[in-house]
Amino acid sequence: MIKVGVAGYGVIGQRLADGVALQKDMELVGVADVSPTLAVRALKEKGMPYNLYNALPGNETLFAEAGIPVSGTLEELVQKVDIMLDATSAGVGAKNKEIYAKYNKKAIFQGGEKNSVADVFFHGYANYEKGIDKQFLKLTSCNTTGLIRAVDCLDREVGVEKVAITIIRRVADPGDYHRGLTNALQVEKAPSHQALDLMTIMPHVNATGILVHTPVTHGHIISVVATTKKKINKAETLSFFRKHPRIRVVSLSEGFLGNASLFRYARDLGNPRGDMYEIAVWEDSVVESGNDIMFVINIPQEAVVIPENMDAIRAATSMQTDKAAGVAATNNYLGLGKWLKK
Template identity: 75%
Template sequence: MNKIKVGVVGYGVIGQRLADGVAKQEDMELIGVADVAPTLSIRALKEQGMPYDLYCSIDDTTALEQAGIPITGKLEDMLQKVDIVLDATSAGIGAKNKELYKKYGVKAIFQGGEKNEVADVFFHGYANYEKGVGADYLKLTSCNTTGLIRAVDCIHREVGVEKVAITIIRRVADPGDYHRGLTNALQVDKAPSHQAVDLMTIIPEVDATGILVHTPVTHGHIITVVATPKKDISKEELLKLFESHPRIRVVRLADGFLGNASLFRYARDLGNKRGDMYEIAIWEESIVKSGKDIMFAINIPQESVVIPENMDAIRAAMKMQLTREEGTKMTNQYLGMK
């Protein structure tokens, strides 16, 4: 089997998880990861015995060398060995890196922090996989938008969705971050939130709006969704839909899943690396009906939820599988999802 050769640029919160995700795909080969400095993630990579080759993203390798970090080469060396790159750099850096990717004829996938203009396709593995087939540059949706679209798309494909209204209770920073410090305060953003706008970009026939509230927590976002389906659907039917989706985990308050921290702890108890969970979770007890409308709440594990869709993006861009059903099935299989 000729494996697709993949590089990861930016080895931070998302980048290290992307590298692990690619390494699990038996029809892909991780050529290496690229970064600029001996961050904690890079130091941990060294202490693990350098399971992935490291390339320096800038010309000055002094900081990495002084920290004793083994370097395989420069970013341009890696680009000459790969078919496609997952760019997980800070917002704005990916757009600059795109010029290098063009120079070496390498396809690239950018994360949610980049502007939509950086890519040919604004991509989601379940909602518009086919639009990404053969594309040179794809941009993924943000973590919240990724999970939101999974849930809405699941309903939309079965009975159609006219409109949705969402409230996002957003974690303020990732675990370990120190640059954002809300204390005893909630902060409201102006409506509509970008997640609602992005959902309409991916699924234009669904009318969406939303409000976002920043909260002083780190372990995951929670989104409440009020959806108006085109056909009436019972709670029992909706539960079956959610339960059959490989990237949705239905949980119950009665079983002890009281909130985002419960799910993070459960992921660690499962032995998942870094406490990661690829699925969004939907609380069974949160599903209620108001006339035709349905309401439910979902948990978004922000550090890992986008990893499956990134694998889908590689499959689409490289024409590994040409349909949503085939591509997502292979991603799910190699990531060990139901």
């Protein structure tokens, strides 16, 4: 049984903790945060299902005043685990790495950290083997994670030479106020980091992309134009996607009109927080353009990286040294691909 700790109990950290708790071959030892945030207060109100550790020495009185029990410090949590999932703010993970290294523990960092923090820039499907038995792994961002899933899916079937992407990016997570109230679209300088990151993970694919920030909070939309080594039609493309347990094919006729439809559907399914681990491909968006194939995917930014984090634990700790076995275990425990059997 692999023992896991989570540093940072925010948007991603909460979901990482839940994801680990669902893995029957892992034990969640505890989570760490710096103050009694709303997420931590909710944890208390739910009866403290996870042990909480104080990540910032000197903040003990803040937790005590809020009546929130603390099981120790972050450093004490690190000593109790085999591997840490670090979901702290960008830059904090690099500092925490010193603690992980001090006790010779493995750790997985999220997309906000610099690539230099880790031994391997990791994706469960695209380069699982490179993460096996490594001490420090770094995950791709939410957009890059979902994008690689789709591109890797086609690449393994027919080979992909290049992709050109347009990302319509949500401006902030639900409940965030620091971005302000906006009524505008903002274009970033090309190429987007997601395209560059894809090439880091999949160096044989030539990728470029444009990113546009939009004043919404539920999910990103990515338009992909892929040049495949073997020309494929719409039916073939959809058949490939429909076999993938982390890709859901949806259509406008079913009522999936956009990102909000998918979020609402996840809530109607009873998913905690309305989370979706899978990306969605709109059947109606798949178009043949000369030798290229074009499609549109939805990225549920709050939860999409959770499966790949579970894959990373499996690879780094050598729980499964075979990619197929590793991702299959993650999919099974997270309930991914259930819709394929309906």
